[in-house]
Every structure is written in C-alpha cells, then in structure tokens.
Amino acid sequence: MARIPDPKRTLTLRDVSEASGVSEMTVSRVLRSRGDVSDTTRERVLDAARKLGYVPNKIAGALASQRVNLVGVIIPSLSNMVFPEVLTGISETLEDTGLQPVVGVTNYSPEREEAVLYEMLSWRPSGVIIAGLEHSDASQAMLANAGIPIVEIMDIDGTPVDSAVGISHRRAGLEMAAAIIAAGYRRIGFLGTMMPHDHRARKRLDGFEEGLAKAGLTLADREFYSGGSALLKGREMTAAILSRTPDLDFLYYSNDMIGAGGLLYCLDKGIDIPNKLGLAGFNGVELLDGLPRRLATMDACRYEIGRIAAEIVAGKHREGVIGGEVVELTPTLEPGDTIRRA
Amino acid sequence: MARIPDPKRTLTLRDVSEASGVSEMTVSRVLRSRGDVSDTTRERVLDAARKLGYVPNKIAGALASQRVNLVGVIIPSLSNMVFPEVLTGISETLEDTGLQPVVGVTNYSPEREEAVLYEMLSWRPSGVIIAGLEHSDASQAMLANAGIPIVEIMDIDGTPVDSAVGISHRRAGLEMAAAIIAAGYRRIGFLGTMMPHDHRARKRLDGFEEGLAKAGLTLADREFYSGGSALLKGREMTAAILSRTPDLDFLYYSNDMIGAGGLLYCLDKGIDIPNKLGLAGFNGVELLDGLPRRLATMDACRYEIGRIAAEIVAGKHREGVIGGEVVELTPTLEPGDTIRRA
DNA sequence: GCCAGAACTGTTAGCGGTAACATAGCCATT
DNA sequence: AATGGCTATGTTACCGCTAACAGTTCTGGC
Numbered sequence: 066m067a068r069i070p071d072p073k074r075t076l077t078l079r080d081v082s083e084a085s086g087v088s089e090m091t092v093s094r095v096l097r098s099r100g101d102v103s104d105t106t107r108e109r110v111l112d113a114a115r116k117l118g119y120v121p122n123k124i125a126g127a128l129a130s131q132r133v134n135l136v137g138v139i140i141p142s143l144s145n146m147v148f149p150e151v152l153t154g155i156s157e158t159l160e161d162t163g164l165q166p167v168v169g170v171t172n173y174s175p176e177r178e179e180a181v182l183y184e185m186l187s188w189r190p191s192g193v194i195i196a197g198l199e200h201s202d203a204s205q206a207m208l209a210n211a212g213i214p215i216v217e218i219m220d221i222d223g224t225p226v227d228s229a230v231g232i233s234h235r236r237a238g239l240e241m242a243a244a245i246i247a248a249g250y251r252r253i254g255f256l257g258t259m260m261p262h263d264h265r266a267r268k269r270l271d272g273f274e275e276g277l278a279k280a281g282l283t284l285a286d287r288e289f290y291s292g293g294s295a296l297l298k299g300r301e302m303t304a305a306i307l308s309r310t311p312d313l314d315f316l317y318y319s320n321d322m323i324g325a326g327g328l329l330y331c332l333d334k335g336i337d338i339p340n341k342l343g344l345a346g347f348n349g350v351e352l353l354d355g356l357p358r359r360l361a362t363m364d365a366c367r368y369e370i371g372r373i374a375a376e377i378v379a380g381k382h383r384e385g386v387i388g389g390e391v392v393e394l395t396p397t398l399e400p401g402d403t404i405r406r407a
Numbered sequence: 408m409a410r411i412p413d414p415k416r417t418l419t420l421r422d423v424s425e426a427s428g429v430s431e432m433t434v435s436r437v438l439r440s441r442g443d444v445s446d447t448t449r450e451r452v453l454d455a456a457r458k459l460g461y462v463p464n465k466i467a468g469a470l471a472s473q474r475v476n477l478v479g480v481i482i483p484s485l486s487n488m489v490f491p492e493v494l495t496g497i498s499e500t501l502e503d504t505g506l507q508p509v510v511g512v513t514n515y516s517p518e519r520e521e522a523v524l525y526e527m528l529s530w531r532p533s534g535v536i537i538a539g540l541e542h543s544d545a546s547q548a549m550l551a552n553a554g555i556p557i558v559e560i561m562d563i564d565g566t567p568v569d570s571a572v573g574i575s576h577r578r579a580g581l582e583m584a585a586a587i588i589a590a591g592y593r594r595i596g597f598l599g600t601m602m603p604h605d606h607r608a609r610k611r612l613d614g615f616e617e618g619l620a621k622a623g624l625t626l627a628d629r630e631f632y633s634g635g636s637a638l639l640k641g642r643e644m645t646a647a648i649l650s651r652t653p654d655l656d657f658l659y660y661s662n663d664m665i666g667a668g669g670l671l672y673c674l675d676k677g678i679d680i681p682n683k684l685g686l687a688g689f690n691g692v693e694l695l696d697g698l699p700r701r702l703a704t705m706d707a708c709r710y711e712i713g714r715i716a717a718e719i720v721a722g723k724h725r726e727g728v729i730g731g732e733v734v735e736l737t738p739t740l741e742p743g744d745t746i747r748r749a
Numbered sequence: 750g751c752c753a754g755a756a757c758t759g760t761t762a763g764c765g766g767t768a769a770c771a772t773a774g775c776c777a778t779t
Numbered sequence: 780a781a782t783g784g785c786t787a788t789g790t791t792a793c794c795g796c797t798a799a800c801a802g803t804t805c806t807g808g809c
Contacts, residue, residue, distance in 0.1 A: 075531070075554055077765060088789050093767065101786055118552050123529040124470045125765030128794045133466070143494065149485040156512070165526060168510055170498070184507060187465040210460050212417055296697025326697045333699055355638025355668045357675055419795060430759050435797065443756050467795030470764045
C-alpha cells in the first residue's frame with residue numbers, strides 16, 4: 066500500500082491530499098498549524114506528508130497569501146569581519162519571528178547595489194536592511210516606493226529613507242582626534258582605503274580632520290591602499306608613511322586590520338609604542354585580542370546594530386512609532402595599549 | 408498626464424499594461440526580452456515601467472514558469488574567512504548564468520542544516536551547494552529527492568548524494584604528517600577545535616595520526632578549544648600545551664587562525680622557530696601574509712571549489728555527464744618559515 | 750494578386766497554494 | 780424538537796505572471 070513517490074514529478078498538496086484522503090485545504094491547514102483540525106486527521110496528514118517527503122511550495126504559498134517571510138539584507142562585503150557580526154545580530158533576532166534573512170553583497174558598488182536591491186524587491190520581501198545612507202537615485206526610489214519597512218544601518222550621518230540604526234562616523238572620527246590630541250600627540254598621519262564608495266570611512270576621516278582643526282592641527286601625512294591582504298597592506302603602508310615622514314608621532318588607521326598590520330610592523334622594528342608613536346584603528350574586531358599589544362580602537366556596535374535593525378523590521382521595536390525612526394548608538398573608545406595614558 | 412503611482416497598492420503587470428496601452432503579455436515579453444516585440448512598443452512599455460517604478464513579481468513569475476533562478480548555498484559559518492572565499496568563487500561563476508546564490512548558515516549544527524535546507528527547498532531553487540558530506544537522514548533524503556543538481560563541497564572523503572567538489576582532508580593530514588616527519592620533527596602536538604560536527608577537521612586529524620603511525624609515532628599531546636577569539640585561543644592553547652609537555656618539537660594547528668596566535672605567542676616568548684619548534688596550520692588564509700613569519704599551511708582550494716561547484720550547478724561543467732561527478736582538488740603544502748627546510 | 754511565412758500582439762488556462770466563505774455534524778440549551 | 784454555537788472539513792475564487800496557442804498585419808516571391 067505504501068506509495069513510492071514518482072521521482073520525476075515534484076509533489077504538491079494534492080499528492081498529500083490524495084494520500085491522506087482529505088481535501089487540499091485541510092492539508093494546508095495542518096502543515097501551517099492554522100485553523101481547527103482534528104487530531105486524527107492531523108496525524109494522518111502529517112504521516113502522509115512525511116512518508117512522501119513533501120516539501121511545501123512557498124512560491125505558491127506566498128503568491129496566494131501575499132505574505133513572504135523574507136527580509137533582504139544588503140551589505141557591501143563579507144570579507145572584513147564587520148558584516149558577519151551584523152548578520153549574527155540580525156539572524157538571532159529574526160530567529161523567533163518567522164522571518165528569514167536573505168543576504169546580498171554589493172562590493173561597495175552602487176550599480177551592484179541597485180541590481181541586488183531590484184532582484185530582492187522582486188521577491189517581495191517583508192522588509193529590507195541595507196548598509197549605508199548613500200544610494201543611487203534609482204535605488205533610493207525603489208526603497209521609498211517598496212511599501213515595506215526599510216532600515217538603513219551602520220551610519221546615521223544623513224537622511225534615511227525610512228528608519229536608520231547606526232553610529233555617527235563623523236563623530237567617531239572627531240572623538241578619536243580629541244583623544245589623540247589630549248594624549249599629547251601632534252604629528253598625526255592617516256592610513257586608509259582608497260574606496261570612493263566607502264562613505265563611512267570618508268566620514269570618519271572628515272570628522273577626524275575636523276577634530277584636528279579644532280586644535281589648530283592638520284594631518285601631517287596620509288596613505289591609501291586598495292586590495293590585497295589588509296594585514297600585509299598595513300605593514301607596507303606603515304613602512305611607507307614612516308619613511309616619508311619620519312617625525313610622525315601618531316598613526317590613525319581606517320580599520321583594525323590594517324592597524325594590526327601596522328602594529329606588528331612597529332613591534333618588529335622595535336619602535337616604542339605608545340611613547341614614540343601611538344596607533345589607533347577602528348571597529349573593535351575580535352581578532353585584536355590575540356595581538357601582542359591591544360590596538361586602540363573604537364567599536365562600531367555591530368552586533369547591536371543588527372539586533373535593533375531586525376527588531377524594527379520585525380515590528381518589535383517601539384510599537385507606537387508610525388514613520389521611520391533613527392536610532393543612534395554611541396561607540397566607545399577602547400584605548401588599548403597603543404595610546405599614551407593620561 | 409503623468410500618473411503618480413498609488414503608494415498603497417503595489418504595481419502589477421496590469422498597471423504597466425494600462426499605462427502603455429498594450430496587453431499584459433506584451434509587457435511581460437518586453438521586460439523579459441523574450442519573443443518579438445516592435446521597437447516602438449518596447450520603448451513605450453519600458454518608459455511606462457520606469458515611470459511607474461514597476462518591479463516585477465518573481466514569485467508570480469516563478470510559479471507560472473516553473474523556473475526559479477536561485478541556487479541555495481548552505482555553509483556552516485561566515486566568521487572564519489574560509490567560506491567567504493568559497494562564496495566569491497560561486498558568485499563570480501554564477502554571475503553570467505542568470506542564477507543567483509542564496510546563502511544559509513548552519514553554525515555546524517545538523518538540526519539547523521536540516522531547517523535551512525527545508526526552507527531553501529521550499530523555494531524550489533535550481534540547485535543546491537552544501538558544505539560537507541555528512542547530513543542528517545532527513546537532510547540526506549531531501550537532497551536525494553529534490554530533483555535538482557546537488558553539489559557537496561569542501562570534502563570528498565565519503566559518498567556524495569549527487570556531485571562533490573573538494574579535497575581529501577584525510578590526505579591533507581596525512582601529507583602534512585609526512586612533511587613534518589621528513590623535516591625531522593618527532594615530538595608532535597595537535598591543537599584544534601572542539602566541534603563534534605566539524606567533520607573535515609576530524610578527518611584531517613585522523614589522516615594526520617595515520618601519517619604519524621606510518622613512521623611509528625603517535626601524538627605526544629593535544630589541546631582543544633571552543634569559542635572565543637581564535638587568535639587569542641591560539642596563544643592560550645599554545646601556552647598550555649607547551650607548559651604541560653615542554654619537549655614538543657612541533658605543533659600542528661587545525662586552522663590558520665589559531666596557528667597564527669600560536670606563532671605570535673612563540674615569537675613573543677623568543678622560542679626558536681622553526682629550529683627548536685616547528686608550526687603548521689591549515690587553510691592558506693590571506694591573513695597570514697601579514698604575520699612576522701609565514702606560517703606553514705596547506706591551502707584548501709576554496710575559491711576553486713566555489714567556482715567548480717557553481718559550474719556544475721549551472722550545467723556548465725562536463726556537458727556529457729549524466730549523473731553526479733566527483734571533482735578532487737589537490738591542496739599544496741606551503742612550507743612558509745615555520746618548518747625546517749631539508 | 751495570391752500565398753507562405755515572419756513579425757507582432759492578444760487570449761486562455763493554468764502554476765500550487767491560501768483567504769473567505771460555505772457546509773455538515775455534534776452537542777448543550779431552552 | 781428547534782435553536783444556536785461550536786468544531787471540523789470542503790468549495791470557490793483568486794494571487795500575478797507565463798506557456799501555448801490564436802489571431803492579425805506585414806513581407807517578399809512568384
């Protein structure tokens with residue numbers, strides 16, 4: 066009596082319905098635990114479904130119910146530790162909402178972002194979480210007209226389409242400058258990425274220079290890179306900037322990875338850290354814990370950003386709020402061992 | 408005459424059809440570039456679509472056409488550099504096939520894997536790429552009955568459901584043992600993760616011990632960890648194993664990250680690497696380039712694995728093959744500076 | 750001028766589910 | 780016995796789009 070499923074055709078509700086002798090609607094109800102179904106029927110249906118190896122077709126379900134349990138998450142990169150942690154926050158929070166994150170990566174390209182966003186919206190997700198506030202006009206329009214919750218994350222220096230959760234990178238740069246100056250450093254160099262579309266890094270640098278200006282200082286030198294192993298690049302850039310401008314007494318790196326490379330380089334060369342030369346990075350990556358000295362950094366509240374963004378999309382945050390909301394998180398300076406203590 | 412789209416209702420083909428004065432079918436043809444449409448009509452339709460900000464509904468499209476341009480990719484983790492590189496290989500290869508990867512993460516949990524797989528299959532993807540050969544019975548059954556190309560990646564020590572692309576981790580361990588013994592080391596310790604479900608790490612260790620046994624040796628000591636910053640754990644474990652068994656002359660780490668931590672620790676302590684103590688890791692992560700010394704490692708062909716897996720799913724690989732195929736890649740030993748040279 | 754065939758556009762019938770609304774059976778009330 | 784209110788199940792009409800087929804007009808060849 067046991068029916069071996071035909072391997073050629075994929076199963077539908079009808080197959081389960083026939084195998085269990087009830088209507089498709091009842092099967093649907095059982096599989097979604099919705100509505101009243103008698104225990105005996107439920108058992109029979111579940112049995113049949115299991116036996117056949119039935120997997121519901123969410124495409125049909127979504128079309129019929131006009132509900133999709135997907136949340137689009139659009140980020141620039143996966144390779145730099147920072148976004149995986151945001152994703153963790155999102156996933157954990159979404160876990161018990163029935164929502165499912167779907168990730169798209171843009172590689173810091175506005176065109177890719179537009180394409181990824183278009184593709185995602187064409188699946189009619191319940192919400193979108195997207196990194197940054199800067200998007201192409203077309204992307205901006207799509208976000209505004211999507212008719213679903215949109216949360217722009219990481220950054221709040223700008224005008225969000227709907228909601229935003231993040232930190233002020235301008236302010237992060239500003240505060241780092243203040244801390245460095247307070248510690249007595251004066252000849253300060255900057256080392257960063259050469260990515261025209263990394264707006265957050267740019268804003269940090271802007272804020273940093275503004276902070277220096279307040280004290281009547283300007284950047285003594287700067288060095289940019291693109292591509293390659295960040296740790297190695299950190300070494301090379303540090304060597305380059307120090308040979309060009311030997312009297313620098315502080316190096317501000319746009320991220321922890323190149324900062325770590327710089328730190329290793331300086332230790333190799335026997336440079337007196339933090340007395341002769343101070344160092345700082347940005348992000349607070351876990352990696353730093355294993356370094357010979359703790360690099361000064363500022364954490365970007367990545368996990369928290371993911372958590373709150375997911376809450377907003379899931380409608381769990383501030384029930385009352387109608388329109389978009391902006392949540393500003395405040396990063397804390399972790400002085401580590403590479404800035405002179407007051 | 409310009410119609411502002413009603414922000415409450417989402418647009419359908421019918422809206423574009425009405426705005427451009429042609430049938431829905433013609434609009435559909437224009438937007439998919441399928442079939443013959445006159446230039447003037449095409450222009451009018453595209454214009455209307457753009458003006459309205461229409462985004463096609465792939466849910467409806469997929470249901471009607473029974474075609475979904477999605478490939479499910481199931482991996483255990485995003486946080487350890489190794490899978491992002493596989494994803495890069497997959498994405499780049501899929502780019503010009505019209506297929507789109509959708510990533511699911513299992514955190515090395517078979518239950519999560521089962522849930523993620525079920526969820527993915529319910530969207531009826533065109534194929535599935537999944538890490539590892541070990542799955543729960545239910546997952547195994549789902550994969551076997553899905554009726555789509557399945558590619559199991561990273562590992563080939565076992566029996567694939569359909570196709571497989573990867574390296575032999577057993578052999579990787581075996582060869583590393585041979586190289587270490589050939590370099591004259593005899594008191595060998597192992598440091599690894601305490602993850603019962605990381606089958607590939609286990610197979611490497613099995614192979615490694617087998618290699619030692621061939622030379623009449625056994626592991627002199629071993630140390631396991633779980634959770635936390637891998638770099639820091641590498642330091643701590645190294646300190647622990649060396650204080651417990653001070654006469655070790657080689658440490659084999661199950662991954663590069665803890666290996667790097669160990670290397671930094673040894674350099675801190677002024678231990679003579681590679682003469683008094685040799686070190687080796689596994690994976691060939693880019694990170695290592697920036698370390699003071701290059702850690703010996705074995706690359707896992709991650710990018711290549713992603714590329715080939717994607718080709719198989721896309722049907723671009725070995726046109727003639729009917730059933731599943733197994734592609735074995737061979738990792739190469741990179742001796743770096745932490746193994747004595749012959 | 751007629752016809753085959755291409756080029757273009759429209760019509761119809763689903764794809765596999767679910768919302769919304771029947772319907773049927775059963776029990777406790779009145 | 781009739782009424783009402785459950786619970787348990789079935790029926791019908793779509794969701795938004797596309798495959799398949801059915802026109803219709805436009806070509807060019809003879």
